[in-house]
């Protein structure tokens with residue numbers, strides 16, 4: 349399989365390249381694409397220095413099988429259809445196509461069957477949605493009537509610019525108006541990610557509801573909560589509360605048993621040592637801790653995942669590997 353990484357210089361693109369070094373998709377050397385800003389630079393891959401090419405109207409899109417895109421929605425809207433037209437499958441990290449009816453939205457541990465045959469756009473879900481669903485899917489047989497998911501999201505979720513803003517402020521530098529956050533983020537937090545709609549719900553909160561419904565194929569599912577940007581470099585954390593119609597004193601045991609076997613999940617059962625972003629940074633699995641039943645009609649848990657990895661780059665590479673296995 350011949351792979352291109354679009355947005356190869358970004359936070360997600362760099363991580364995809366590292367993953368490709370140990371993936372069957374790295375059999376052929378990947379092509380690296382970005383904007384004019386970084387075209388002509390080189391990135392180390394295995395023991396080679398690879399040239400970053402510009403993605404523009406002169407770029408030859410043929411002689412590729414899969415394009416892994418991490419270059420934002422605008423680039424995806426323009427280029428993903430052109431890759432597909434050239435016979436190249438696209439796995440896209442942006443929100444551009446996630447809710448399109450004809451586009452598969454995939455978390456390999458949750459709905460691998462959605463991966464299509466042939467060249468098509470496949471969407472990688474929102475990072476918090478992926479991390480939430482790895483822990484939630486194994487518990488859906490318990491039929492919660494409502495899921496409250498409050499997120500604590502790392503600055504690298506806003507890309508290189510988000511990480512730069514935190515690092516600059518930590519080093520004593522000033523907040524800048526063109527930073528991706530509307531206030532200084534060091535020593536602070538911001539409980540609103542993305543535009544707010546007429547119901548007062550943010551884009552990020554809406555994505556968790558809409559995308560969870562699509563991936564789980566459950567239009568009645570209710571997922572609501574507050575998405576908060578916190579001054580953490582990497583890894584999103586989610587405080588999840590599930591509410592049930594019926595009281596059940598055995599539900600906690602059943603949940604723990606399901607989570608112990610859940611693919612892509614590490615269950616941490618020592619309440620004194622819950623998963624934290626610092627410890628989970630760089631880890632492929634999502635970690636679940638503090639699982640508890642504060643009352644017989646509720647379950648709660650704390651979920652942490654590396655959003656650059658499982659929330660983006662790793663999930664994308666896993667989807668591409670599935671696509672390759674189906675189409676190889």
Ligand SMILES: NC(=O)c1ccc[n+]([C@@H]2O[C@H](COP(=O)([O-])OP(=O)(O)OC[C@H]3O[C@@H](n4cnc5c(N)ncnc54)[C@H](OP(=O)(O)O)[C@@H]3O)[C@@H](O)[C@H]2O)c1
Nearest residue numbers: 355357358359360382383386418419420441442505507508
């Ligand atoms: N960061 C996360 O945790 C995360 C998680 C899930 C999903 N995502 C999504 O993944 C995508 C990338 O995010 P990121 O965090 O990696 O952002 P980033 O660090 O800001 O990187 C953006 C990348 O896109 C490239 N790019 C921008 N405009 C381009 C254009 N017109 N043509 C070609 N390449 C272009 C940039 O290249 P230059 O170097 O040339 O500027 C850079 O390589 C976004 O859609 C984001 O929403 C991110």
